[in-house]
Amino acid sequence: MIPFNRPYFTGKEIHWIQKVFLSGVTAGNGPMTKRCQAFFEARYAYQRALVTTSCTDALEMAALLCGIGPGDEVILPSFGFVSTASAFALRGSSLIFVDSQKDHPNVCLDSIAARITPRTRVIVALHYAGVALDMDAIRSLAEPRGIVVVEDAAQGIEAFYKDRALGSLGDLGALSFHETKNIHCGEGGLLAINRASLIPRAEMIWEKGTNRAAFFRGEVAKYSWVDLGSSFTPADIMAAVLWGQLEELEAIQVRRMTLWRRYEARLAPLAEAGLALLPRIPAYASHNGHIFYIVLSSLEERTRLIRHLNAKEINAVFHYQSLHRSPYFEAKYEGPALEYSDRFSDCLLRLPLWVGLTEDEVDQVCDEVLGFHGFPIS
Secondary structure, eight states, X not given: OBOSOOOOOOSOHHHHHHHHHHHTOOSBTOHHHHHHHHHHHHXXXXXXXXXXXXXXXXXXXXXXXXXOOTTOEEEEESSSOHHHHHHHHTTTOEEEEEOEETTEEEEOXXXXXXXXXXXXEEEEEEOGGGOOOOHHHHHXXXXXXXXXXXXXXXXXXXXXXXXXXXXXXXXXXXXXOOTTSSSOSSSOEEEEEOSGGGHHHHHHHHBTTBOHHHHHTTSSSSOOBOSOOOBOOOBHHHHHHHHHHHTTHHHHHHXXXXXXXXXXXXXXXXXXTTSOBOOOOOTTXXXXXXXXXXXXXXXXXXXXXXXXXXXXTBOOBOOOOOGGGSTTTGGGOOSOOOHHHHHHHHHEEEOOOOTTOOHHHHHHHHHHHHHHTTOOOO
């Protein structure tokens, strides 16, 4: 079986885990956590980086920092992961789902513009597959109206908009280090804070609503409960695994991009024949090889191709299902049809892509996809 994903380990993780055990500091906000955060701040120009136990936690922190509540509206893509929606729903805000682009899973800017009202407090900018949205256009919609921009950059490590890292372009940005991501620590995430005025409160929310971080920096005489928050800090053991990945980040990226480009070259005949849509990379985006997907003509065709690949011991999977049509939200949805979100929900198929995959395995996957569509196998 060629799996869709297999978590990659560099071999350095055990060394750093052992160092944490020997140090006697295994809980949150220890030396390894601080080392990872300093790395992110230096490499990606985040004003403040806080490593979290998951990207879900980073998004929930972002929702708290936005200060939203009942009556406030949050605009977000329907083609996205449930964590993004639930983080804001938990604050009591109204979720305003918008459509994807016709030829890309990223959100449609016109769809966002059409749903802005005086009650809009937040726009969520999701960068699908590590491919940047047009963030200048997003900011031009948000800034004149005082709307907060939260980047869902869960898939965005080492991806850029023009020359700026994803997660650094919004007021806040959330990244994921789940085992399916380019670098991982099993679970894990990061909140990037890019507005200086939000940093002190972000640290309090991260530390259970206390000013504990300021206390350990010697800025206050004692720490107390000063705000809402939760235990969003990861154990230093988790940060040790993350650091073992970060040490090999560039090599990981080289390998992923090599495999991504091989898929692109081998499957180009599908796009040329109009049989499938391949990933489109805008000129302003430098992506990270996180996902290689194809978009088929129908749900029925995708289902048949999945069965065909499974019979050949290849695991390919679909992705998000439109949130506005989910069992939880469908009865609550009041808005226009979201045609392209539904199309990607029904037709998008992700192909195996992970660091240990070989070129021969990529060729095997491509041969089966091309053969399914009637192309001769080389």
